[in-house]
Amino acid sequence: MRLFSEAGYEATTMDDIAAAAGMSRRSLFRRFGSKEDILFAEHDDLFETVERFLEAAPDDDPVATVRSAARMVFQEYVRSPEITVPRFRLVRAVPRLRDREIAMTARYQAAFSRFLGRGETAGRRALTGEALAASVIAAHNHVLRSWLHAPQEPVPWRRFDEAMAFVTGSLGALLREPPVPEGDAGGAGGRDAAAQESVLVAVYPAAASGADVLSRIRSALGPEGG
Amino acid sequence: MRLFSEAGYEATTMDDIAAAAGMSRRSLFRRFGSKEDILFAEHDDLFETVERFLEAAPDDDPVATVRSAARMVFQEYVRSPEITVPRFRLVRAVPRLRDREIAMTARYQAAFSRFLGRGETAGRRALTGEALAASVIAAHNHVLRSWLHAPQEPVPWRRFDEAMAFVTGSLGALLREPPVPEGDAGGAGGRDAAAQESVLVAVYPAAASGADVLSRIRSALGPEGG
DNA sequence: CCATACATGGCATCTAGTGTCATCATACGG
DNA sequence: CCGTATGATGACACTAGATGCCATGTATGG
Numbered sequence: 269m270r271l272f273s274e275a276g277y278e279a280t281t282m283d284d285i286a287a288a289a290g291m292s293r294r295s296l297f298r299r300f301g302s303k304e305d306i307l308f309a310e311h312d313d314l315f316e317t318v319e320r321f322l323e324a325a326p327d328d329d330p331v332a333t334v335r336s337a338a339r340m341v342f343q344e345y346v347r348s349p350e351i352t353v354p355r356f357r358l359v360r361a362v363p364r365l366r367d368r369e370i371a372m373t374a375r376y377q378a379a380f381s382r383f384l385g386r387g388e389t390a391g392r393r394a395l396t397g398e399a400l401a402a403s404v405i406a407a408h409n410h411v412l413r414s415w416l417h418a419p420q421e422p423v424p425w426r427r428f429d430e431a432m433a434f435v436t437g438s439l440g441a442l443l444r445e446p447p448v449p450e451g452d453a454g455g456a457g458g459r460d461a462a463a464q465e466s467v468l469v470a471v472y473p474a475a476a477s478g479a480d481v482l483s484r485i486r487s488a489l490g491p492e493g494g
Numbered sequence: 495m496r497l498f499s500e501a502g503y504e505a506t507t508m509d510d511i512a513a514a515a516g517m518s519r520r521s522l523f524r525r526f527g528s529k530e531d532i533l534f535a536e537h538d539d540l541f542e543t544v545e546r547f548l549e550a551a552p553d554d555d556p557v558a559t560v561r562s563a564a565r566m567v568f569q570e571y572v573r574s575p576e577i578t579v580p581r582f583r584l585v586r587a588v589p590r591l592r593d594r595e596i597a598m599t600a601r602y603q604a605a606f607s608r609f610l611g612r613g614e615t616a617g618r619r620a621l622t623g624e625a626l627a628a629s630v631i632a633a634h635n636h637v638l639r640s641w642l643h644a645p646q647e648p649v650p651w652r653r654f655d656e657a658m659a660f661v662t663g664s665l666g667a668l669l670r671e672p673p674v675p676e677g678d679a680g681g682a683g684g685r686d687a688a689a690q691e692s693v694l695v696a697v698y699p700a701a702a703s704g705a706d707v708l709s710r711i712r713s714a715l716g717p718e719g720g
Numbered sequence: 721c722c723a724t725a726c727a728t729g730g731c732a733t734c735t736a737g738t739g740t741c742a743t744c745a746t747a748c749g750g
Numbered sequence: 751c752c753g754t755a756t757g758a759t760g761a762c763a764c765t766a767g768a769t770g771c772c773a774t775g776t777a778t779g780g
Contacts, residue, residue: 281765281766281767282766282767282768283766291728291729292728292729292730293729293730294728294729294730294731294769295727295728295729297767297768297769298727298728301768302767302768303766303767303768366597367593367594367596367597368593370593370596370597370600371592371593371596371597374596374600381632390640392660394636395632395633395636395657395660395661396660398632398633398635398636399628399629399632399633399636399660399661401632402625402628402629402631402632403625403628403629403665405628406607406621406624406625406627406628407621407624407625409624410620410621410624410625414616431621434618434621434622434625435621435625435665438663438664438665439629439661439664439665482708507734507735507736508735508736508737509735517759517760518759518760518761519760519761520738520759520760520761520762521758521759521760523736523737523738524758524759527737528736528737529735529736529737
Protein backbone atom coordinates (compact mmCIF):
# COMPACT_ATOMS: atom_id res chain seq x y z
CA MET A 269 0.00 0.00 0.00
CA ARG A 270 2.88 2.34 0.81
CA LEU A 271 4.55 1.66 -2.53
CA PHE A 272 1.31 2.08 -4.44
CA SER A 273 0.54 5.38 -2.73
CA GLU A 274 4.02 6.76 -3.26
CA ALA A 275 4.77 5.76 -6.83
CA GLY A 276 1.33 4.94 -8.19
CA TYR A 277 -0.25 1.58 -8.92
CA GLU A 278 0.95 1.09 -12.49
CA ALA A 279 4.45 2.33 -11.78
CA THR A 280 4.94 -0.14 -8.94
CA THR A 281 6.09 -3.45 -10.37
CA MET A 282 5.82 -6.83 -8.78
CA ASP A 283 9.61 -6.82 -8.45
CA ASP A 284 9.40 -3.68 -6.33
CA ILE A 285 6.78 -5.23 -4.09
CA ALA A 286 8.72 -8.47 -3.80
CA ALA A 287 11.87 -6.60 -2.81
CA ALA A 288 9.98 -4.49 -0.26
CA ALA A 289 8.23 -7.55 1.15
CA GLY A 290 11.44 -9.52 1.40
CA MET A 291 10.30 -12.39 -0.73
CA SER A 292 10.78 -13.51 -4.28
CA ARG A 293 8.57 -12.42 -7.15
CA ARG A 294 7.44 -16.00 -7.63
CA SER A 295 6.33 -16.43 -4.05
CA LEU A 296 4.45 -13.17 -4.25
CA PHE A 297 2.39 -14.50 -7.13
CA ARG A 298 1.84 -17.74 -5.28
CA ARG A 299 0.49 -15.97 -2.21
CA PHE A 300 -1.80 -13.45 -3.88
CA GLY A 301 -2.41 -14.78 -7.36
CA SER A 302 -2.29 -11.41 -9.05
CA LYS A 303 -1.29 -7.82 -8.52
CA GLU A 304 -4.85 -6.71 -7.87
CA ASP A 305 -5.39 -9.43 -5.31
CA ILE A 306 -2.68 -7.90 -3.18
CA LEU A 307 -4.97 -4.96 -2.56
CA PHE A 308 -8.16 -6.96 -2.06
CA ALA A 309 -6.71 -9.97 -0.26
CA GLU A 310 -8.58 -9.63 3.02
CA HIS A 311 -11.72 -8.79 1.09
CA ASP A 312 -11.98 -12.40 0.00
CA ASP A 313 -11.88 -13.57 3.60
CA LEU A 314 -14.60 -11.10 4.49
CA PHE A 315 -16.77 -12.32 1.64
CA GLU A 316 -16.43 -15.90 2.81
CA THR A 317 -17.37 -14.83 6.31
CA VAL A 318 -20.47 -13.10 5.00
CA GLU A 319 -21.43 -16.15 2.95
CA ARG A 320 -21.09 -18.41 5.97
CA PHE A 321 -23.14 -15.93 7.97
CA LEU A 322 -25.93 -16.10 5.39
CA GLU A 323 -25.82 -19.88 5.30
CA ALA A 324 -26.02 -20.19 9.05
CA ALA A 325 -28.72 -17.54 9.52
CA PRO A 326 -32.30 -18.57 10.29
CA ASP A 327 -34.64 -17.74 7.45
CA ASP A 328 -37.40 -16.16 9.48
CA ASP A 329 -36.47 -12.62 8.42
CA PRO A 330 -34.20 -12.64 5.36
CA VAL A 331 -34.29 -8.87 4.98
CA ALA A 332 -32.98 -8.34 8.50
CA THR A 333 -30.31 -10.96 7.87
CA VAL A 334 -29.10 -9.21 4.72
CA ARG A 335 -29.14 -5.91 6.56
CA SER A 336 -26.92 -7.42 9.23
CA ALA A 337 -24.63 -8.84 6.56
CA ALA A 338 -24.26 -5.42 4.97
CA ARG A 339 -23.55 -4.05 8.42
CA MET A 340 -20.76 -6.59 8.81
CA VAL A 341 -19.15 -5.41 5.59
CA PHE A 342 -19.48 -1.78 6.62
CA GLN A 343 -18.02 -2.64 10.01
CA GLU A 344 -14.96 -4.24 8.42
CA TYR A 345 -14.38 -1.20 6.22
CA VAL A 346 -14.49 1.31 9.04
CA ARG A 347 -12.50 -0.98 11.34
CA SER A 348 -9.28 -0.61 9.38
CA PRO A 349 -9.21 2.83 7.82
CA GLU A 350 -5.45 2.67 7.44
CA ILE A 351 -6.09 0.14 4.70
CA THR A 352 -9.46 1.08 3.28
CA VAL A 353 -8.93 4.84 3.01
CA PRO A 354 -5.76 4.84 0.90
CA ARG A 355 -7.18 1.96 -1.08
CA PHE A 356 -10.25 4.05 -1.76
CA ARG A 357 -8.03 6.76 -3.20
CA LEU A 358 -6.20 4.23 -5.34
CA VAL A 359 -9.42 2.66 -6.56
CA ARG A 360 -10.81 6.03 -7.56
CA ALA A 361 -7.70 6.87 -9.57
CA VAL A 362 -7.05 3.58 -11.38
CA PRO A 363 -9.85 2.37 -13.68
CA ARG A 364 -8.64 -1.21 -13.50
CA LEU A 365 -8.95 -1.20 -9.71
CA ARG A 366 -12.28 0.53 -9.89
CA ASP A 367 -13.64 -2.29 -12.03
CA ARG A 368 -12.25 -4.77 -9.62
CA GLU A 369 -13.92 -3.10 -6.66
CA ILE A 370 -17.21 -3.05 -8.53
CA ALA A 371 -16.85 -6.74 -9.27
CA MET A 372 -16.30 -7.36 -5.56
CA THR A 373 -19.47 -5.56 -4.54
CA ALA A 374 -21.30 -7.42 -7.31
CA ARG A 375 -20.33 -10.65 -5.60
CA TYR A 376 -21.97 -9.45 -2.39
CA GLN A 377 -25.00 -8.37 -4.36
CA ALA A 378 -25.26 -11.80 -6.00
CA ALA A 379 -24.98 -13.52 -2.62
CA PHE A 380 -27.69 -11.27 -1.19
CA SER A 381 -29.89 -11.92 -4.22
CA ARG A 382 -29.56 -15.67 -3.88
CA PHE A 383 -30.35 -15.48 -0.20
CA LEU A 384 -33.36 -13.19 -0.58
CA GLY A 385 -34.68 -15.06 -3.60
CA ARG A 386 -34.30 -18.37 -1.76
CA GLY A 387 -32.76 -20.05 -4.78
CA GLU A 388 -35.37 -18.95 -7.26
CA THR A 389 -33.98 -17.39 -10.43
CA ALA A 390 -37.23 -16.36 -12.10
CA GLY A 391 -40.51 -14.87 -11.04
CA ARG A 392 -41.63 -12.12 -8.76
CA ARG A 393 -39.77 -13.27 -5.66
CA ALA A 394 -36.46 -13.50 -7.53
CA LEU A 395 -36.93 -10.05 -9.03
CA THR A 396 -37.80 -8.57 -5.65
CA GLY A 397 -34.77 -10.18 -4.11
CA GLU A 398 -32.48 -8.88 -6.82
CA ALA A 399 -33.82 -5.34 -6.64
CA LEU A 400 -33.66 -5.41 -2.85
CA ALA A 401 -30.09 -6.72 -2.87
CA ALA A 402 -29.12 -4.01 -5.37
CA SER A 403 -30.72 -1.36 -3.18
CA VAL A 404 -28.98 -2.64 -0.06
CA ILE A 405 -25.63 -2.54 -1.84
CA ALA A 406 -26.39 0.94 -3.13
CA ALA A 407 -27.30 2.18 0.34
CA HIS A 408 -24.21 0.56 1.84
CA ASN A 409 -21.95 2.15 -0.76
CA HIS A 410 -23.70 5.48 -0.40
CA VAL A 411 -22.93 5.78 3.29
CA LEU A 412 -19.53 4.12 2.98
CA ARG A 413 -18.40 6.52 0.28
CA SER A 414 -19.42 9.53 2.32
CA TRP A 415 -17.37 8.22 5.24
CA LEU A 416 -14.37 7.38 3.08
CA HIS A 417 -14.34 10.97 1.90
CA ALA A 418 -14.05 12.17 5.49
CA PRO A 419 -12.70 9.27 7.57
CA GLN A 420 -11.72 11.54 10.43
CA GLU A 421 -15.41 12.09 11.14
CA PRO A 422 -17.16 9.66 13.49
CA VAL A 423 -18.51 6.54 11.82
CA PRO A 424 -22.04 7.35 10.62
CA TRP A 425 -23.73 4.29 12.07
CA ARG A 426 -27.02 6.10 12.41
CA ARG A 427 -27.07 7.20 8.79
CA PHE A 428 -26.15 3.67 7.80
CA ASP A 429 -29.08 2.16 9.67
CA GLU A 430 -31.42 4.84 8.39
CA ALA A 431 -30.34 4.26 4.82
CA MET A 432 -30.83 0.52 5.27
CA ALA A 433 -34.26 1.03 6.76
CA PHE A 434 -35.13 3.36 3.92
CA VAL A 435 -34.25 1.00 1.06
CA THR A 436 -35.55 -2.14 2.76
CA GLY A 437 -38.79 -0.50 3.72
CA SER A 438 -40.95 -0.77 0.66
CA LEU A 439 -39.34 -3.65 -1.21
CA GLY A 440 -38.82 -5.59 1.99
CA ALA A 441 -42.52 -5.46 2.68
CA LEU A 442 -43.21 -6.82 -0.79
CA LEU A 443 -40.81 -9.68 -0.19
CA ARG A 444 -42.67 -10.72 2.94
CA GLU A 445 -45.92 -11.03 1.03
CA PRO A 446 -46.82 -14.50 -0.27
CA PRO A 447 -45.69 -15.04 -3.85
CA VAL A 448 -48.05 -14.19 -6.69
CA PRO A 449 -48.60 -16.89 -9.33
CA GLU A 450 -48.27 -14.73 -12.45
CA GLY A 451 -48.57 -11.21 -13.71
CA ASP A 452 -46.64 -8.45 -12.00
CA ALA A 453 -48.16 -5.22 -10.89
CA GLY A 454 -46.77 -1.80 -10.27
CA GLY A 455 -48.04 1.61 -9.54
CA ALA A 456 -47.00 4.33 -7.19
CA GLY A 457 -49.48 6.04 -4.97
CA GLY A 458 -52.33 4.43 -6.77
CA ARG A 459 -53.67 1.18 -8.14
CA ASP A 460 -53.45 -0.75 -11.37
CA ALA A 461 -56.77 -2.39 -12.12
CA ALA A 462 -55.38 -4.60 -14.88
CA ALA A 463 -53.08 -6.50 -12.51
CA GLN A 464 -53.86 -9.02 -9.83
CA GLU A 465 -52.07 -7.12 -7.16
CA SER A 466 -51.45 -3.46 -6.45
CA VAL A 467 -48.96 -1.50 -4.47
CA LEU A 468 -49.69 1.67 -2.58
CA VAL A 469 -46.98 3.88 -1.23
CA ALA A 470 -47.65 6.80 1.05
CA VAL A 471 -45.08 9.27 2.31
CA TYR A 472 -46.16 11.59 5.07
CA PRO A 473 -44.74 13.60 7.97
CA ALA A 474 -44.14 11.50 11.03
CA ALA A 475 -46.10 13.98 13.06
CA ALA A 476 -49.27 13.38 11.07
CA SER A 477 -52.00 11.53 12.87
CA GLY A 478 -53.44 8.29 11.62
CA ALA A 479 -56.63 10.07 10.66
CA ASP A 480 -54.72 12.55 8.55
CA VAL A 481 -52.91 9.76 6.79
CA LEU A 482 -56.14 7.94 6.12
CA SER A 483 -57.83 10.99 4.71
CA ARG A 484 -54.88 11.70 2.44
CA ILE A 485 -54.92 8.12 1.22
CA ARG A 486 -58.66 8.28 0.67
CA SER A 487 -58.34 11.33 -1.52
CA ALA A 488 -55.41 9.81 -3.39
CA LEU A 489 -57.41 6.67 -4.11
CA GLY A 490 -59.90 8.77 -6.00
CA PRO A 491 -63.65 8.70 -6.27
CA GLU A 492 -64.17 5.06 -7.23
CA GLY A 493 -63.37 3.60 -3.84
CA GLY A 494 -64.71 6.23 -1.52
CA MET B 495 -16.49 -14.22 -31.67
CA ARG B 496 -16.10 -17.38 -33.75
CA LEU B 497 -12.52 -17.87 -32.57
CA PHE B 498 -13.47 -17.24 -28.95
CA SER B 499 -16.34 -19.70 -29.11
CA GLU B 500 -14.28 -22.40 -30.79
CA ALA B 501 -11.00 -22.28 -28.90
CA GLY B 502 -12.01 -20.37 -25.78
CA TYR B 503 -11.22 -16.82 -24.77
CA GLU B 504 -7.88 -17.35 -23.07
CA ALA B 505 -6.58 -19.75 -25.69
CA THR B 506 -7.25 -17.29 -28.51
CA THR B 507 -4.29 -14.94 -28.80
CA MET B 508 -4.27 -11.53 -30.37
CA ASP B 509 -2.09 -12.98 -33.13
CA ASP B 510 -4.83 -15.47 -33.97
CA ILE B 511 -7.43 -12.70 -34.14
CA ALA B 512 -5.19 -10.48 -36.21
CA ALA B 513 -4.53 -13.29 -38.69
CA ALA B 514 -8.24 -14.13 -38.92
CA ALA B 515 -9.16 -10.46 -39.33
CA GLY B 516 -6.53 -9.92 -41.99
CA MET B 517 -4.75 -7.16 -40.18
CA SER B 518 -1.64 -6.83 -38.09
CA ARG B 519 -1.53 -7.33 -34.36
CA ARG B 520 -0.58 -3.69 -33.90
CA SER B 521 -3.53 -2.40 -35.88
CA LEU B 522 -5.82 -4.63 -33.87
CA PHE B 523 -4.68 -2.98 -30.67
CA ARG B 524 -5.04 0.42 -32.25
CA ARG B 525 -8.65 -0.25 -33.23
CA PHE B 526 -9.90 -1.85 -30.05
CA GLY B 527 -7.45 -0.88 -27.36
CA SER B 528 -7.53 -4.22 -25.60
CA LYS B 529 -8.60 -7.80 -26.02
CA GLU B 530 -11.71 -7.33 -23.91
CA ASP B 531 -12.76 -4.26 -25.87
CA ILE B 532 -13.08 -6.42 -28.97
CA LEU B 533 -16.07 -8.09 -27.37
CA PHE B 534 -17.63 -4.94 -25.90
CA ALA B 535 -16.80 -2.49 -28.68
CA GLU B 536 -20.35 -1.55 -29.69
CA HIS B 537 -21.31 -1.37 -26.03
CA ASP B 538 -19.38 1.85 -25.68
CA ASP B 539 -21.33 3.44 -28.50
CA LEU B 540 -24.57 2.39 -26.86
CA PHE B 541 -23.51 3.89 -23.56
CA GLU B 542 -22.74 7.19 -25.22
CA THR B 543 -26.12 7.13 -26.90
CA VAL B 544 -27.80 6.55 -23.56
CA GLU B 545 -25.85 9.37 -21.96
CA ARG B 546 -26.83 11.78 -24.72
CA PHE B 547 -30.42 10.63 -24.31
CA LEU B 548 -30.33 11.44 -20.62
CA GLU B 549 -28.76 14.82 -21.25
CA ALA B 550 -31.35 15.77 -23.83
CA ALA B 551 -34.35 14.48 -21.89
CA PRO B 552 -36.70 16.90 -20.16
CA ASP B 553 -36.56 16.60 -16.40
CA ASP B 554 -40.27 16.55 -15.74
CA ASP B 555 -40.32 12.80 -15.03
CA PRO B 556 -36.80 11.48 -14.40
CA VAL B 557 -38.04 8.02 -13.45
CA ALA B 558 -39.81 7.58 -16.76
CA THR B 559 -36.71 8.84 -18.56
CA VAL B 560 -34.48 6.30 -16.85
CA ARG B 561 -37.02 3.60 -17.59
CA SER B 562 -36.87 4.53 -21.26
CA ALA B 563 -33.10 4.53 -21.16
CA ALA B 564 -33.08 1.03 -19.71
CA ARG B 565 -35.51 0.04 -22.42
CA MET B 566 -33.07 1.33 -25.02
CA VAL B 567 -30.32 -0.86 -23.64
CA PHE B 568 -32.62 -3.88 -23.53
CA GLN B 569 -33.68 -3.15 -27.11
CA GLU B 570 -30.07 -3.11 -28.31
CA TYR B 571 -29.39 -6.43 -26.63
CA VAL B 572 -32.31 -8.25 -28.17
CA ARG B 573 -31.77 -6.58 -31.54
CA SER B 574 -28.56 -8.48 -32.28
CA PRO B 575 -28.78 -11.88 -30.61
CA GLU B 576 -26.11 -13.27 -32.94
CA ILE B 577 -23.67 -11.14 -30.95
CA THR B 578 -25.16 -10.91 -27.49
CA VAL B 579 -26.10 -14.57 -27.04
CA PRO B 580 -22.68 -16.14 -27.68
CA ARG B 581 -21.10 -13.26 -25.78
CA PHE B 582 -23.38 -14.08 -22.86
CA ARG B 583 -22.04 -17.63 -22.88
CA LEU B 584 -18.47 -16.37 -22.99
CA VAL B 585 -19.08 -13.88 -20.21
CA ARG B 586 -20.56 -16.55 -17.99
CA ALA B 587 -17.57 -18.83 -18.51
CA VAL B 588 -14.67 -16.38 -18.19
CA PRO B 589 -14.42 -14.55 -14.86
CA ARG B 590 -12.40 -11.77 -16.39
CA LEU B 591 -15.15 -11.03 -18.90
CA ARG B 592 -17.78 -11.32 -16.23
CA ASP B 593 -16.09 -8.57 -14.26
CA ARG B 594 -15.92 -6.47 -17.36
CA GLU B 595 -19.61 -6.89 -18.04
CA ILE B 596 -20.40 -5.95 -14.47
CA ALA B 597 -18.27 -2.85 -14.82
CA MET B 598 -20.22 -1.92 -17.94
CA THR B 599 -23.56 -2.18 -16.19
CA ALA B 600 -22.11 -0.23 -13.28
CA ARG B 601 -21.43 2.60 -15.70
CA TYR B 602 -25.11 2.67 -16.65
CA GLN B 603 -26.05 2.54 -13.01
CA ALA B 604 -23.80 5.49 -12.23
CA ALA B 605 -25.28 7.48 -15.11
CA PHE B 606 -28.80 6.71 -13.91
CA SER B 607 -27.86 7.65 -10.36
CA ARG B 608 -26.43 10.98 -11.43
CA PHE B 609 -29.53 11.71 -13.48
CA LEU B 610 -32.00 10.71 -10.80
CA GLY B 611 -30.04 12.42 -8.03
CA ARG B 612 -29.80 15.58 -10.14
CA GLY B 613 -26.15 16.03 -9.32
CA GLU B 614 -26.50 15.62 -5.59
CA THR B 615 -24.05 13.19 -4.03
CA ALA B 616 -25.32 13.23 -0.46
CA GLY B 617 -28.64 13.30 1.28
CA ARG B 618 -31.97 11.59 0.86
CA ARG B 619 -32.48 12.43 -2.81
CA ALA B 620 -29.06 11.07 -3.76
CA LEU B 621 -29.67 7.87 -1.81
CA THR B 622 -33.08 7.40 -3.38
CA GLY B 623 -31.62 7.94 -6.82
CA GLU B 624 -28.84 5.46 -6.23
CA ALA B 625 -31.16 2.78 -4.89
CA LEU B 626 -33.61 3.39 -7.70
CA ALA B 627 -30.88 3.20 -10.33
CA ALA B 628 -29.61 -0.01 -8.78
CA SER B 629 -33.10 -1.46 -8.82
CA VAL B 630 -33.67 -0.48 -12.44
CA ILE B 631 -30.40 -2.13 -13.44
CA ALA B 632 -31.32 -5.22 -11.43
CA ALA B 633 -34.74 -5.45 -13.09
CA HIS B 634 -33.21 -4.93 -16.52
CA ASN B 635 -30.64 -7.65 -15.95
CA HIS B 636 -33.25 -9.95 -14.47
CA VAL B 637 -35.40 -9.93 -17.58
CA LEU B 638 -32.44 -9.78 -19.94
CA ARG B 639 -30.81 -12.84 -18.39
CA SER B 640 -33.99 -14.85 -18.66
CA TRP B 641 -34.20 -14.00 -22.35
CA LEU B 642 -30.50 -14.72 -22.97
CA HIS B 643 -31.06 -18.19 -21.56
CA ALA B 644 -33.78 -18.85 -24.14
CA PRO B 645 -33.27 -16.40 -27.01
CA GLN B 646 -35.49 -18.38 -29.35
CA GLU B 647 -38.48 -17.36 -27.26
CA PRO B 648 -40.24 -14.10 -28.13
CA VAL B 649 -38.75 -11.01 -26.55
CA PRO B 650 -40.43 -10.57 -23.15
CA TRP B 651 -41.31 -6.91 -23.55
CA ARG B 652 -44.29 -7.24 -21.26
CA ARG B 653 -42.27 -8.77 -18.46
CA PHE B 654 -39.68 -6.06 -18.96
CA ASP B 655 -42.21 -3.28 -18.54
CA GLU B 656 -43.82 -5.00 -15.59
CA ALA B 657 -40.49 -5.45 -13.88
CA MET B 658 -39.67 -1.80 -14.47
CA ALA B 659 -43.02 -0.69 -13.11
CA PHE B 660 -42.51 -2.94 -10.12
CA VAL B 661 -39.12 -1.59 -9.06
CA THR B 662 -39.87 2.04 -9.89
CA GLY B 663 -43.20 1.96 -8.09
CA SER B 664 -42.35 2.58 -4.49
CA LEU B 665 -38.95 4.25 -4.72
CA GLY B 666 -40.06 6.33 -7.67
CA ALA B 667 -42.87 7.80 -5.59
CA LEU B 668 -40.41 8.73 -2.89
CA LEU B 669 -38.22 10.48 -5.44
CA ARG B 670 -41.10 12.65 -6.56
CA GLU B 671 -41.65 13.88 -3.03
CA PRO B 672 -40.02 17.18 -2.10
CA PRO B 673 -36.64 16.70 -0.43
CA VAL B 674 -36.40 16.49 3.31
CA PRO B 675 -33.91 18.84 4.98
CA GLU B 676 -32.18 16.37 7.29
CA GLY B 677 -32.59 13.03 9.00
CA ASP B 678 -33.68 10.02 7.01
CA ALA B 679 -36.65 7.91 7.88
CA GLY B 680 -37.66 4.38 7.17
CA GLY B 681 -40.30 1.91 8.15
CA ALA B 682 -42.43 -0.58 6.29
CA GLY B 683 -46.14 -0.80 6.77
CA GLY B 684 -45.98 1.46 9.72
CA ARG B 685 -44.52 4.67 11.04
CA ASP B 686 -41.37 5.70 12.82
CA ALA B 687 -42.12 8.41 15.34
CA ALA B 688 -38.47 9.31 15.81
CA ALA B 689 -38.09 10.47 12.21
CA GLN B 690 -39.47 13.47 10.43
CA GLU B 691 -41.04 11.49 7.65
CA SER B 692 -42.62 8.07 7.40
CA VAL B 693 -43.27 5.65 4.61
CA LEU B 694 -46.29 3.41 4.34
CA VAL B 695 -46.46 0.54 1.91
CA ALA B 696 -49.60 -1.42 1.28
CA VAL B 697 -49.92 -4.47 -0.96
CA TYR B 698 -53.41 -5.62 -1.76
CA PRO B 699 -55.37 -7.50 -4.45
CA ALA B 700 -56.28 -5.30 -7.36
CA ALA B 701 -59.87 -6.39 -6.99
CA ALA B 702 -60.13 -4.93 -3.51
CA SER B 703 -62.29 -1.88 -3.18
CA GLY B 704 -60.99 1.40 -1.89
CA ALA B 705 -62.95 0.92 1.31
CA ASP B 706 -61.34 -2.45 1.93
CA VAL B 707 -57.93 -0.94 1.42
CA LEU B 708 -58.67 1.87 3.79
CA SER B 709 -59.92 -0.44 6.49
CA ARG B 710 -56.85 -2.64 6.19
CA ILE B 711 -54.61 0.39 6.42
CA ARG B 712 -56.55 1.67 9.40
CA SER B 713 -56.06 -1.57 11.28
CA ALA B 714 -52.38 -1.66 10.32
CA LEU B 715 -51.86 1.83 11.66
CA GLY B 716 -52.91 0.61 15.03
CA PRO B 717 -54.95 2.14 17.79
CA GLU B 718 -53.18 5.42 18.26
CA GLY B 719 -54.35 7.03 15.05
CA GLY B 720 -57.32 5.06 13.79
C1' DC C 721 18.81 -40.99 10.24
C1' DC C 722 16.02 -41.28 6.36
C1' DA C 723 11.92 -40.32 3.56
C1' DT C 724 8.10 -37.74 2.29
C1' DA C 725 5.49 -33.56 1.78
C1' DC C 726 5.50 -28.71 1.28
C1' DA C 727 7.11 -24.00 0.74
C1' DT C 728 10.41 -21.11 -1.57
C1' DG C 729 13.43 -19.28 -5.22
C1' DG C 730 15.43 -19.05 -9.77
C1' DC C 731 14.67 -19.45 -14.57
C1' DA C 732 12.38 -19.68 -18.91
C1' DT C 733 8.43 -18.60 -21.38
C1' DC C 734 3.98 -16.82 -22.91
C1' DT C 735 1.09 -13.06 -23.92
C1' DA C 736 -1.21 -8.48 -23.42
C1' DG C 737 -0.08 -3.96 -24.18
C1' DT C 738 2.88 0.26 -25.65
C1' DG C 739 6.41 3.14 -27.93
C1' DT C 740 8.92 3.96 -32.12
C1' DC C 741 9.88 4.25 -36.71
C1' DA C 742 9.37 3.08 -41.64
C1' DT C 743 6.13 2.56 -45.32
C1' DC C 744 2.18 3.39 -48.07
C1' DA C 745 -2.10 5.58 -49.59
C1' DT C 746 -4.67 9.53 -50.05
C1' DA C 747 -5.66 14.28 -50.41
C1' DC C 748 -4.23 18.96 -51.32
C1' DG C 749 -1.84 23.01 -53.24
C1' DG C 750 1.14 24.86 -56.84
C1' DC D 751 1.47 16.51 -63.18
C1' DC D 752 4.33 16.65 -59.18
C1' DG D 753 5.89 17.45 -54.48
C1' DT D 754 4.15 17.41 -49.94
C1' DA D 755 1.53 16.89 -45.73
C1' DT D 756 -1.41 13.75 -43.26
C1' DG D 757 -3.18 9.62 -41.54
C1' DA D 758 -3.46 4.57 -41.45
C1' DT D 759 -0.85 0.45 -41.36
C1' DG D 760 2.79 -2.76 -40.27
C1' DA D 761 7.22 -4.40 -38.39
C1' DC D 762 10.09 -4.44 -34.45
C1' DA D 763 11.53 -3.95 -29.79
C1' DC D 764 10.43 -3.71 -25.10
C1' DT D 765 7.90 -3.83 -20.55
C1' DA D 766 5.43 -6.34 -17.24
C1' DG D 767 1.90 -9.52 -15.45
C1' DA D 768 1.35 -14.34 -15.11
C1' DT D 769 2.47 -19.45 -15.42
C1' DG D 770 5.14 -23.79 -15.75
C1' DC D 771 9.14 -26.29 -14.36
C1' DC D 772 12.70 -27.72 -11.61
C1' DA D 773 16.10 -27.39 -7.91
C1' DT D 774 16.80 -26.32 -3.21
C1' DG D 775 15.73 -25.94 1.42
C1' DT D 776 12.77 -27.21 5.62
C1' DA D 777 9.75 -29.45 8.67
C1' DT D 778 7.24 -33.59 9.99
C1' DG D 779 6.76 -38.48 10.82
C1' DG D 780 8.48 -43.14 11.17
